[in-house]
Amino acid sequence: MEHAFTNELINETSPYLLQHAHNPVEWHAWSKQVLEKARQLDKPILVSIGYAACHWCHVMEKESFENDAVAAYMNEHFINIKIDREERPDLDHIYMDAVQAIAGNGGWPLNVFLTTEAKPFYGGTYFPPVKAFNRSSWMDILFYIVDAWANRRQEVEEQATTLLEHINSSSQFISNSTIGEHLSGDQYFTQEMCNLIAGNMLKAADNLNGGFGGAPKFPQTFNLQYLLGYGHQFKDAKALQHAEFSLHQLINGGIYDQLAGGMARYSTDAQWLAPHFEKMLYDNALLVGVLCDAFQVTGNDFYKKAIEKTLAFFIDEMQHPDGGFYAALDADSEGVEGKFYVWDIADINTILGEDSAIFCKWYDVTEKGNWEHKNILHVSNQKEIFAQENHLSVEALESLLRVSENKVLIARNKRTRPATDDKILLGWNALLLTAFCKASAALGNEVYREHAVILFNFIIEKFSEEDMIAHHSYKNNQARHPAFLDDYAYLIQSCILLQELTSDQQYLQKAKALTAYVITNFQCSVTGFFFYSNAQQQDLITRKIEVYDNAIPSGNSIMAESLFYLSVVFDEREWWLMANKMLIALSDIIIKYPTSFGVWSSLILKQAMGMQEIAITGKNAEKLMADILRLYLPMKILQSAGDEEDMPLLKNKIYGEDPLIYVCTNYSCNEPVTSISDFKILMKLN
Numbered sequence: 019m020e021h022a023f024t025n026e027l028i029n030e031t032s033p034y035l036l037q038h039a040h041n042p043v044e045w046h047a048w049s050k051q052v053l054e055k056a057r058q059l060d061k062p063i064l065v066s067i068g069y070a071a072c073h074w075c076h077v078m079e080k081e082s083f084e085n086d087a088v089a090a091y092m093n094e095h096f097i098n099i100k101i102d103r104e105e106r107p108d109l110d111h112i113y114m115d116a117v118q119a120i121a122g123n124g125g126w127p128l129n130v131f132l133t134t135e136a137k138p139f140y141g142g143t144y145f146p147p148v149k150a151f152n153r154s155s156w157m158d159i160l161f162y163i164v165d166a167w168a169n170r171r172q173e174v175e176e177q178a179t180t181l182l183e184h185i186n187s188s189s190q191f192i193s194n195s196t197i198g199e200h201l202s203g204d205q206y207f208t209q210e211m212c213n214l215i216a217g218n219m220l221k222a223a224d225n226l227n228g229g230f231g232g233a234p235k236f237p238q239t240f241n242l243q244y245l246l247g248y249g250h251q252f253k254d255a256k257a258l259q260h261a262e263f264s265l266h267q268l269i270n271g272g273i274y275d276q277l278a279g280g281m282a283r284y285s286t287d288a289q290w291l292a293p294h295f296e297k298m299l300y301d302n303a304l305l306v307g308v309l310c311d312a313f314q315v316t317g318n319d320f321y322k323k324a325i326e327k328t329l330a331f332f333i334d335e336m337q338h339p340d341g342g343f344y345a346a347l348d349a350d351s352e353g354v355e356g357k358f359y360v361w362d363i364a365d366i367n368t369i370l371g372e373d374s375a376i377f378c379k380w381y382d383v384t385e386k387g388n389w390e391h392k393n394i395l396h397v398s399n400q401k402e403i404f405a406q407e408n409h410l411s412v413e414a415l416e417s418l419l420r421v422s423e424n425k426v427l428i429a430r431n432k433r434t435r436p437a438t439d440d441k442i443l444l445g446w447n448a449l450l451l452t453a454f455c456k457a458s459a460a461l462g463n464e465v466y467r468e469h470a471v472i473l474f475n476f477i478i479e480k481f482s483e484e485d486m487i488a489h490h491s492y493k494n495n496q497a498r499h500p501a502f503l504d505d506y507a508y509l510i511q512s513c514i515l516l517q518e519l520t521s522d523q524q525y526l527q528k529a530k531a532l533t534a535y536v537i538t539n540f541q542c543s544v545t546g547f548f549f550y551s552n553a554q555q556q557d558l559i560t561r562k563i564e565v566y567d568n569a570i571p572s573g574n575s576i577m578a579e580s581l582f583y584l585s586v587v588f589d590e591r592e593w594w595l596m597a598n599k600m601l602i603a604l605s606d607i608i609i610k611y612p613t614s615f616g617v618w619s620s621l622i623l624k625q626a627m628g629m630q631e632i633a634i635t636g637k638n639a640e641k642l643m644a645d646i647l648r649l650y651l652p653m654k655i656l657q658s659a660g661d662e663e664d665m666p667l668l669k670n671k672i673y674g675e676d677p678l679i680y681v682c683t684n685y686s687c688n689e690p691v692t693s694i695s696d697f698k699i700l701m702k703l704n
Contacts, residue, residue: 031493032102033439034070038079042089045100048109050557056097056134062167062174063132064096067103067110070439071283071296071346073355074144075127081147082156088147091157095164096131103128104345104443105491105499108551111562115185117141131163136559137178138185140166186560206602207626209252215612215619216248216257222613223260227289228267230613234294235285237268237301239308240567240616246311247623247652258315265312268305269324272394275359276381277427279324279331281305282349283569291396292389295356295436296349299336300446300570302328306453310460314650325457329466332450338442341476342492343450345443348436358436360392361426369429370422376408376415377422441493444481444501447473448508449570455515459647467519474516474525477509486535503550503564503573506536510580521643521658523665526587533584533593536577546599547574565604567617574600575617582624586631586655589666589685601625624653630701631685633667634658636677645694646679649703 026046027039038045046052048065056063066083068075082088092098103110103126110128116138118124123143130141140163145156154162166174219241222230230238242261249258268274271290273282280302282293306328313321336343351358363383367374381395382388388396405415451473458466481489481497489497490505513529516522540548542563549561550573565574578597585594601621608615608622630653634643637660646656657667666685672678678690679697691697 027100031496031498032070032105032441032491033437034068034072034075034102034104035100037070037076038083038100041079041083042086042093043083043098044089044093045098048099048101048106048557052097052099053134053136053557056132059097060134061095061097062163063099063134063136064092065099065101065109065113065128065130065132067101067113067128067130068126069102069104069346070437071298071348072126073294073296073349074125076350076353078127078144078156082145085147088157088160091160095160095167102441104439105441107504108502108555108558108562111550111564112185112558112560113138113141115562116181117143119181119184129159133175133178135178137182139174139178139181182559185562205626206598207605207622209626211605211609212248212252212623212626214609215622216245216254218610219245219612219619220256220260224288225260228260228264229290232288233286235288235290236569237273237281237284237305238613238616239301239304240571240620241613243308243311244612244616244619244623246308246315247620250315250650251623251627262312262316262318265309265324266320269320270397272389272396275331276395276397277423277430278335279327279329280335280347281328291394293356293394294349295359297347298446299332299343299345299443300449302332303446303449303453304570307456310453310456311650311652314460314648322461325461329454329457329469333469336438338440338476340480341472342442342480343447343473344438344440345446346439348439351434351436356389356392356394358430358433360389360394362387362392365429366426369425373418373422376410376418377426379408380404380415380419441491442480443491444477444487444489444505445508445570447477448505448512451477451512452508452515455512455519458519459515462644462648470512470516470519474512478528481505487532500552500555502552503536503540503548503577504570506532506540507548507573507576507580508571510536510584511576514580514583518656519647521639521660523657523659523663526584526657526665529580529584530588533577533580537596541596545603546596547603548577565618566614568614571617575615575621579617579621579624582621582629583655586629587657587665587667598625620652627653628683630654631667631682631687632656633671633680633682633687634677635662635668635671635673635680635690636660637673637675639677642677642679642694642697646697649698651701 025039025041025044027035030036030047101109113130114124114128117128117130121142125143127144130138132138145159146153147156149155224230229235230241242264245257245261248254267290273285273290273293280297283296283298283301284294286292286294306325309321309325332343349355361383363378363385366378366383370377380399383393387393401412405412451470454466454470480492481487487501490499490501510529510532513525517525539552542549547563550564551558551561565572567575578600581593581597604618608618612619632654639658643658659668662673678692680687680690681700691700
């Protein structure tokens with residue numbers, strides 16, 4: 019009798035899982051019940067992990083998972099589980115570690131085979147339908163696993179044990195040898211450490227194209243933030259120049275959408291020309307953050323325009339009607355990567371007529387094309403020189419480009435759009451909340467502040483359970499999956515900035531409550547670092563500690579940053595000790611390999627230079643607050659209030675109609691000043 023199967027993904031909300039809901043594979047979502055089914059049937063588990071905007075995930079689906087014969091074999095011999103890595107990053111981290119140990123590299127789709135105890139024993143990334151690219155075919159892999167499971171079971175179990183030991187050992191990286199010597203408040207972090215970090219970071223710099231390293235090239239915004247902070251603090255022209263050059267190259271490159279704004283996830287070449295066209299919420303939010311720093315440091319309107327264009331992209335294309343923001347836009351449309359974004363010169367000529375020549379020259383649109391016989395819009399010209407060469411004023415050129423871009427964008431919007439991954443992720447939305455706060459502060463933009471408050475309220479309403487954040491993802495009025503360390507860490511960070519922006523102390527109280535929860539439910543009692551998953555979670559083979567600042571910042575680095583800040587705000591000495599212990603424990607590896615620890619690097623810079631405590635009092639403090647927020651003050655701890663608050667920085671101050679600015683160290687304050695000019699003198703900003 020032919021086995022009837024059910025693809026259970028039809029019951030899911032993740033766009034990625036729903037993409038596979040009609041495969042002939044008997045897919046399951048991850049659950050205790052499915053793991054128990056594997057034990058009962060004594061079948062190996064195939065876990066396939068990807069995400070909705072993943073090009074090669076789509077390719078493997080079409081080639082293998084939609085093939086009836088392949089699916090039948092998978093259904094007969096395996097328990098098949100599909101995972102959206104953005105919904106379950108905890109599982110992705112664990113099994114990605116295993117595959118990297120097996121294959122020496124990782125990526126998506128991630129295909130890993132598990133024992134009935136959910137321990138990995140073999141895996142890889144994309145497998146073609148027939149042997150190619152020096153890769154075994156997918157069916158060859160399946161045959162091999164079935165044979166090993168049937169005939170070499172002990173070998174399989176031993177491999178699984180070895181891999182689990184490797185995964186666990188990857189979290190035991192922290193040396194305690196230097197911890198304890200400098201926890202009394204002595205200065206441990208020094209300018210020399212900061213110099214070494216900058217030097218090692220710049221060794222990896224691509225001086226020809228900007229950024230770091232070669233292809234594929236990722237933005238690495240944390241490293242640029244460090245160079246901006248270090249360069250500004252120590253008047254280091256080389257550090258500042260590389261950060262600014264990199265941002266100009268990135269914003270002018272094909273990786274950035276020249277028409278609608280927003281950055282693709284990475285560039286496939288070293289020149290920032292040819293992106294992998296998917297657009298993710300998180301890295302665009304992080305881009306806005308570093309652009310705000312660059313604008314505050316330089317005052318250059320180039321960064322201001324890029325901030326506004328990127329945030330307009332979010333608001334126009336990524337926002338849920340209730341206020342949250344979607345996860346990603348796909349790389350593909352009509353089954354072709356990048357089709358939505360690229361151009362033939364004939365298309366541009368038809369749209370623009372006589373203005374086409376200047377537009378095409380500016381954006382490098384040619385008959386031959388600059389990518390696979392098509393054209394990716396990018397800028398390699400300087401506006402003043404280009405205008406002069408083409409007998410135009412800069413104003414006339416800007417006007418022509420503005421009108422032309424709008425016409426081309428209107429035409430592009432008539433194309434079949436890439437699919438939107440419309441799930442809403444807490445952590446990524448918290449990163450965007452931080453971006454809105456930074457943009458409102460840097461640009462003095464009230465609209466961005468309103469967006470920040472609306473987004474905060476959305477997060478609290480949709481992701482909470484019994485007055486505490488509990489969930490990681492939201493879609494179709496359902497909040498699902500346990501919240502992870504990153505979710506809490508990014509939200510705490512955004513609460514701190516929202517208080518600076520609004521002067522509303524409720525946001526700091528929220529940050530305090532969330533921090534206490536994280537310490538109770540995530541902290542490792544041995545190392546002092548924080549596990550990625552909650553202690554309440556019962557469906558994992560291990561709990562990992564993540565410390566690298568990769569595509570997104572490590573939850574541990576953001577927690578350390580917030581612990582330092584909140585320890586001053588609430589006079590919680592124990593929180594300062596926690597953060598200091600974490601930073602000291604990693605300091606050697608941060609200094610040696612700073613491009614993998616960009617946020618940690620900036621934290622060393624802050625501690626070496628010392629945090630600046632700023633309190634503003636008085637009922638009419640808004641104007642002074644706005645002026646201070648526009649300044650580049652990365653070391654600041656900032657609070658303001660119209661009336662006295664029972665908080666260490668705000669107590670025992672003068673409160674009247676006129677605003678006063680106090681600059682303090684360890685709660686010991688200078689005489690207050692009443693003007694921004696006097697404040698700048700006090701802070702040595704002139």
